[in-house]
Amino acid sequence: MSSTFVSVAAQGLLIAVVLGVLTWLCSLPTRDASLADRVWSAFIAIPAGLYVWRFGTDTRTLVMVSLIVVWALRLGLYVTLRNWGHGEDRRYQAIRARNQPGFALKSLWLVFLLQAVLGWIVGWPVLAAIGPDRTDWSAWDAIGAAIAAMGLLMEAVADAQLTRFRRARGTADRVLDTGLWRWSRHPNYFGECCLWWGLGLMALSAGGLGAAWSLASPVLMTVLLLRVSGVSLLEQDIGDRRPAYRDYIARTSAFIPWPPKRGRSP
Template sequence: MTGSLTAVALAGLAWTASLALATWAVSLVRHDASLVDRVWAILIAGAGLVYLALLPAPQTARGLCMALIGSAWALRLCIYITWRNWGHGEDRRYQAIRARNQPNFGFKSLYLVFALQAVLAWIVSAPFLPGMAAERPLGLLDALGAALGLFGFVFEALGDAQMARFKADPANRGQVMDRGLWRYTRHPNYFGEACVWWGIWLMAIGGAGWSGAWSIVSPLLMTWLLLKVSGVRMLESDIGERRPAYRDYIERTNAFVPGPVRPARLKP
């Protein structure tokens, strides 16, 4: 069984590598490395669907539920990011990466951006493998995991919808979004996304037991990326300089986990 699981896992890696390579080719034509953001979620959920199709054992309700949550999360996020970025060209984060890696960034982006994201996406897909391979009946951890995953999906989608509606109103230009879920966390979309992957991991443990505990690398990696790499830290690295009102928002609002609004600090 271990050998077959390894072969299935490698098939998942082949999926993420193939889609990343195809997206890289399009990015050369479009001069837009940020296209990788549009397929990031599809890389992950697609690997899960590869496992679902190739695992030798008949799929249980757990495997199908994991696939459904992962696919719904990926489809919504792919559509939302594509819609949000349509017609805006390369994201400024990738413009900065491009400027730092000239000349020949087009070739360098193959390994700096696309290959890296293919490997990271494959790692994040890890809980699908033990969870979908398990034949245990559904239990409490599955219920908790599914509930947490669905909560995260709704929380992230609601946060994105609130931000999109805020930005669509010309009266809000230059203002800080601190309404709805954004009143209690500066990044409800990231918090919701982390919940999705902790929930999927709980389902993997529900099926595989502690033999699947190794797949905790997935939610740990996703949470680290959201907090320290491409998420909170990168987005807020210079926003206080560009938008002074955001500094006040930081003082009164949690960065990630929702919490009560803190009172504004008195200015001397």
């Protein structure tokens, strides 16, 4: 790797860290560490924009950055509108309770700087695709772009279905099991993973095995969504809060969309 490439990568990390510190400062008077969720997509998109600005665009990086910008704007707006006026998310309330006293300061590295670094890593496919030895657009790029676009669309549709369900009356004790949610308990997370695996494939198309390090992005995102902040965390106690969810778990795939098991229909 050239010194210029390393320097630009470091600048991307610095931008993410600065954004994390600024968001942390905003969280202090409101006592709302879940502000990190609202800027999560910016931790990824802004450094990606820097990379293509410094090295220029070709068909591949233009497609990649366009997908990331659309994803970032949609997700950032969706999370902001969903959480507006509701105070700190209960997941962050639990983190706050576990890290008292002094969580206000601890949240700087436990929440904001951690997410800044993770977001920077997730953006590595674009960094790999701008390398000096990148190849021309190929069929693998088309396949990767199609997977990423499909994932972006699935995530958006799943979130829209969930929003409509939550706004309907009489759904407090019910479970969303129609639309994409009939086939997967977390179709939005599956769509998110498809996005990053598709972009990872495009990075490999650009740099071959020399760009394999960028697959840390989809691997990290998959682990986060399955084992850390996604499926595992959300389903820890949902069966106690919503008994109908237990039957939903028994008949519905946790992640990969799959026909529901027969004989388990509500």
